């Protein structure tokens with residue numbers, strides 16, 4: 001027992017592995033938020049007029065709104081005038097090859113364990129790297145271009161495909177949806193845009209690595225994914241952040257639209273700096289993610305492995321409008337030390353025979369707090385719709401918290417809703433069994449936790465699953481018993 | 482190989498082992514018998530390093546080392562194996578990855594390189610054949626949904642993979658059908674060498690028909706109250722434990 005505690009203590013003192021700052025010149029605008037700042041962002045990015053209007057409208061709405069307080073989170077007051085809303089790497093031309101890329105940046109990728117060179121050749125992953133809000137490099141564009149797939153930075157899309165953005169932006173997440181979404185709509189700096197034309201199966205996983213770099217810079221990413229009839233895409237979002245002492249606000253918005261029989265798989269591995277073991281620093285991750293299954297028999301699935309951030313507020317949701325459409329949410333959320341997470345999903349059933357599945361695996365350790373919050377709403381017209389929810393919580397030690405807040409609203413009698421929930425503690429007997437076979441307690445915990453999360457990990461694309469498994473093992477520094 | 486001297490241990494303030502003395506030499510097979518609750522599993526668990534117990538007194542040396550100073554994983558890597566009376570389930574962890582981690586930890590300890598995937602599979606196949614283990618079991622999660630007998634067989638399969646110096650089998654026979662009992666016993670015998678040793682905890686004579694013990698010890702109320710040859714097991718089967726209890730309590 002003492003040994004175990006000591007070991008756990010040792011692991012706990014491990015520093016966050018990705019804590020470093022890349023020294024690249026950045027173009028920063030003064031901190032604070034006003035209409036002028038919004039105009040300046042839009043101007044710097046040379047945006048079309050409609051975009052500026054969208055931003056201003058969002059800004060004015062945001063002024064009237066309040067930060068949500070219903071989550072099971074303790075959020076220190078955020079001074080929005082102390083945040084810098086725009087930072088772009090000054091050396092930001094588009095590169096044709098990696099040789100042209102700033103060596104510092106390449107070094108950063110190496111430290112992050114993202115072998116871009118390898119990825120180019122190996123997995124067939126096109127990487128749209130977002131470094132401090134502006135895309136620095138985009139690969140594989142040609143291959144995708146041949147299929148008519150558009151995958152580029154949001155800024156680029158604004159210039160080259162303004163009509164698509166004008167049509168779809170704000171469709172899944174309206175400006176007024178919530179406080180953080182409104183803020184994002186006003187000040188988002190960049191993000192990714194993805195368009196899959198009719199009948200096209202995207203031949204590779206589309207992947208974006210996010211990274212926050214400039215001190216004190218809030219990062220406001222905007223992602224828009226449109227899948228036309230009979231198309232398919234699997235999209236990966238992964239991120240790590242350098243260590244900072246001050247809290248960094250992050251309020252991203254991701255919108256997905258799936259048309260008839262289209263399928264979009266969106267996978268996230270989130271590993272932002274969680275703060276140190278005393279709860280100092282760390283990212284505030286207030287994200288709005290929503291997909292609309294507009295077309296009949298369309299499908300949107302969210303798979304997330306969340307191990308980072310000091311505070312997570314995130315509910316990737318599906319609005320099932322098309323008849324027979326399908327929504328899925330698969331989540332592993334791990335909190336340790338003083339991390340707080342309030343995460344879950346919303347499944348809104350509107351069309352007939354719509355189906356949704358929720359699998360949530362919470363893992364809490366240290367003094368952390370981990371809540372699942374999920375809404376399943378079945379509208380009167382959604383006859384014969386079904387939902388299955390399974391929410392499991394695993395506790396490591398006795399100083400952490402796990403909570404489940406399921407909300408179920410059913411508007412018709414033909415629908416079937418099933419909800420299962422379990423809470424368990426990691427078993428001393430399981431750890432001892434592993435020990436008795438020569439496996440250390442640290443490895444045993446990693447193994448047991450990965451086993452617990454397997455159902456969700458299995459939903460991730462291969463290369464991501466491996467990374468996620470390592471992350472779970474690394475991030476787990478809870479006390480046992 | 483193993484030397485236990487006056488071992489006293491308690492759990493939750495209750496003394497369970499009240500002075501155990503036991504010497505196990507290489508090449509020997511020892512059987513420990515005794516009524517329910519007499520402390521057999523407690524002894525096995527303490528030797529393996531389970532943390533629930535408080536050692537009050539005594540010494541245990543294993544291969545010249547102070548066993549009680551070693552962490553459970555180091556005991557395992559040093560060659561001590563416990564076949565659990567109640568093997569625990571670990572959902573979602575495939576048996577095959579669990580075993581691979583285990584085997585490679587043992588190899589690392591010995592300064593050997595980890596087995597390649599091919600070598601590992603080959604080793605596994607050989608040991609599976611030896612124990613007539615259903616191929617499908619290694620693809621499932623560790624012990625999850627295994628039948629009682631399958632769990633026990635799986636323990637001995639792991640033993641075969643690790644080839645321990647000292648194997649402690651805690652009621653491995655209970656739950657096994659007649660054929661499985663024979664197969665498991667044959668497996669244990671096949672693994673026997675002049676360099677290793679086995680401690681068998683059992684309630685029944687029938688396992689000892691297959692695995693012939695050099696010594697039989699009777700544990701009662703936290704003490705070894707009688708030691709004899711294999712004929713002691715027959716005697717117990719015939720007369721029951723009352724014979725021992727009465728003899729001892731006087």
Ligand SMILES: Nc1ncnc2c1ncn2[C@@H]1O[C@H](COP(=O)(O)OP(=O)(O)OP(=O)(O)O)[C@@H](O)[C@H]1O
Nearest residue numbers: 492493497515516517518519520521522523524533
């Ligand atoms: N963790 C524990 N907490 C409380 N009591 C315990 C604990 N572990 C063992 N005991 C007690 O110690 C005594 C010895 O138990 P042990 O499991 O060693 O018996 P055993 O000889 O293996 O019996 P069986 O033949 O039934 O397997 C029992 O009375 C048991 O209830």
Ligand SMILES: [Mg+2]
Nearest residue numbers: 521522523566
């Ligand atoms: Mg027992």
